[in-house]
Amino acid sequence: MNIAYNFAFFDEGSKREIRRSTLKAIAIPGYQVPFASREMPIGRGWGTGGLQLTLSLIGKKDMLKVIDQGADESVNAVNIKKLVTKTTGVRTVDDTEDATVVQSRHRIPEVPLKEHQILILQVPLPEPLRYYEPSEFVTQRLHAEQEYSGAWLMLFEQIMKYGHMSTGADHPVMVQDRYVMAPSPIPRFDNPKMNYSKALILLGAGREKKIYAVPPFTKVVSLAFDDYPFEAESFEGASCWQCGATGVFLDELIDEGTGETYHQCNDTSYCISRLNARPANH
């Protein structure tokens, strides 16, 4: 059976509703705008928020890049790319520079994004205060009153327990001195890339039915204390075993034969483009 889908899977009314929420999100940086999250051919919690944003924004001339934890070829990324290509005919690319729309799960690419690009992040839990306060009714009021002691309290508890802030990912940020926002589970390493980003950053949570945004050139500051400043993960002394890159986010791998640990670029397209740029005799 061959069903003729509308361009980009959704009907025009749905796309318009998502775009309208997106515009509101851009107008109020960091504010979570509720939207009517649709049923998708993939399960909620598997990137439906990001996918709905992508489908509502994509045009025929766009070039799409989809990454899953830094990788262009993982199952999730490949399937999302297939769905978008089948319903739009849009070309997909691996190189960050070539893309106009980048949908990502848990990473911001190593290559700095530019003005004409849009980064779409998939978000599992959009509410930065959820652990502190289970009630949505209450957290909405806390946001309205700019009462963010809960976000700092969670960091304080981590310092009391472990001696340092132990957020592995999703370290809360303050957007334009107003809203505290969950940056999606990107590593702390990527948080500074949001600050005054040239590209528009959109965040979509399909299961939680929220869209929020960091417009280009917006101040994004990671929460920290005076005597416990924010620190990104450090890869001091480590480099990628394939391309030799330093100063990027590295995965630690263990050679099962020898038991040795080695490092590799987490951003696969960055690593490959560095390898391709090498002279042939190297």
Next chain:
Amino acid sequence: MDDFDRPILSVNHLSKQFGPGCIHCSSGQSDSLIKNYCPTCGTVYACRDISFDLYPGEVFGIVGESGSGKSTLMQCLYFDQEVTEGEALIASYKNGEANIFEESSQQKRYIRNHQLGKVYQNPILGLRMGFSSIGNIAEKLIAAGGRNVGAMEARGRELLEHVNIPIRRMKEPPKNFSGGMQQRVQIAKALSNNPPILLLDEVTTGLDLSVQANVLDLIKKLQRELNISMIIVSHDLGVIRMLADRTMVMLDGKVIEYGLTDQILEDPQHRYTQQLVHSLL
């Protein structure tokens, strides 16, 4: 005017009703009410036209039976409930010229975090049971603008020591503690940002006698050393006799007697107060 003559908190004509009211109960002034309940429309008049002043360094007691509106009054003062009518002025906030009940919710939060401390009868309401005890104290400090972990930890230690919680247990969550210890953590939390006004709602109810004495001693000590103004709500006249300088007696949402604690206990004027004093064991 001397600072001693000027009240730090004045409450004027505070009223709180639950329900819309009707012509039969006419804003709680009618005789057709059963106690403070209107049988026609079901409205409860929890607080009816309450006025009093609290002076710097004073301990002000409020007594009354269950359902007399004591706790509702305290909840209104701490913005847990919205008042129906009335005003309250705090001398250290906008020079005592702003009715705190009419401020924006952000300002109310500021007042709560900077001017007030409250200890609830039930520690679950005042503490986050799953967070560490020191975290609970830090919460109030963070809310008041604290962003230095070292300073907040030091303050937390000092306060927990003050209320006799062993330092080795400061990172434990209050849910692991006994009722008396939870109550003391609550007091430490309420005191953390040196509020000029402390609201204590039935702090000793439900504690055993020796722990009660402990908590009362602590409150007495705090009042003497830090000169904090306190409002103490209790149905226990023993607690009021020991702590309060002046006392107000409430019945069915109304103030029925008001004066020096000794006077009220030795020479009660109202029928209900007489009954209350005589039933004191």
